[in-house]
Amino acid sequence: MIPSDHPRYRSLVVRARLARCAREGVVALEGLTAHGRAEAFDYLIGERSTETARRAARTAAALIRRAESPVLSVNGNTAALAALECAAFQRATGCAVEVNLFHRTPERMAKITALLERHGVAVLDGEAERLLPLAHDRALCLPHGIGRADLVLVPLEDGDRCGALRAAGKTVITIDLNPLSRTARTATLTIVDELTRAFSLITEAYDSLEDGEADELVRGLDNHYLLQAAIGEIVRGLERALD
Numbered sequence: 001m002i003p004s005d006h007p008r009y010r011s012l013v014v015r016a017r018l019a020r021c022a023r024e025g026v027v028a029l030e031g032l033t034a035h036g037r038a039e040a041f042d043y044l045i046g047e048r049s050t051e052t053a054r055r056a057a058r059t060a061a062a063l064i065r066r067a068e069s070p071v072l073s074v075n076g077n078t079a080a081l082a083a084l085e086c087a088a089f090q091r092a093t094g095c096a097v098e099v100n101l102f103h104r105t106p107e108r109m110a111k112i113t114a115l116l117e118r119h120g121v122a123v124l125d126g127e128a129e130r131l132l133p134l135a136h137d138r139a140l141c142l143p144h145g146i147g148r149a150d151l152v153l154v155p156l157e158d159g160d161r162c163g164a165l166r167a168a169g170k171t172v173i174t175i176d177l178n179p180l181s182r183t184a185r186t187a188t189l190t191i192v193d194e195l196t197r198a199f200s201l202i203t204e205a206y207d208s209l210e211d212g213e214a215d216e217l218v219r220g221l222d223n224h225y226l227l228q229a230a231i232g233e234i235v236r237g238l239e240r241a242l243d
């Protein structure tokens with residue numbers, strides 16, 4: 001039982017949920033270490049959405065609005081942490097949702113699909129094919145899902161797959177608290193923010209964007225600039241801590 005007045009209550013609740021999902025086979029044990037790294041970066045950005053993240057999320061909403069067949073790619077950590085946010089995002093944007101796993105087994109695919117569906121997400125199904133030139137199972141995509149998508153939102157991604165999706169001509173948006181990761185640097189657009197906060201920002205922005213603002217955000221998109229700004233926000237936070 002985690003006391004609700006504990007100063008790290010939210011973080012402890014999230015860790016407990018991930019541990020439970022790992023015991024149930026939804027989250028891979030390796031996913032727990034990825035979460036630990038993300039927590040460290042969240043501390044560095046002050047555990048809140050920065051101005052840069054807000055701008056990136058609005059730009060993501062603008063790109064998704066313009067896409068013809070956008071797909072959200074979900075892995076175990078994303079399902080465990082943000083199933084409800086995925087459902088709200090899908091309701092707002094109409095995006096298709098496909099499960100894609102590094103540690104892929106039929107059992108894990110079924111468990112993650114069931115978890116998402118329990119929270120109101122409509123999950124694509126069908127026979128996955130090895131459509132990306134990757135040696136691991138993240139190459140497997142549905143031809144009518146990620147295979148034909150012009151835009152893929154890949155939260156908590158690895159750099160290889162992000163690069164392969166870009167090389168296949170797709171617009172790739174990622175959510176990644178680490179602005180130094182290969183994924184962050186390879187994506188078309190990176191939202192340096194915690195997963196659930198970033199989803200909420202994109203979903204809110206999707207409905208509130210005026211066409212003029214959306215055009216301006218897409219025209220002005222410069223991911224290198226956004227990443228430099230995110231790193232700058234971390235550096236300034238560290239400088240304040242030294243005072």
Ligand code: ATP
Nearest residue numbers: 034038156157158159176177178181182183194195
């Ligand atoms: P890369 O190949 O991109 O350099 P990696 O393969 O080492 O990165 P992974 O282990 O796949 O990275 O982890 C995915 C990324 O997701 C990490 O950079 C981590 O910071 C980020 N991440 C994990 N959990 C969250 C979260 N809850 N919110 C935002 N980002 C997260």
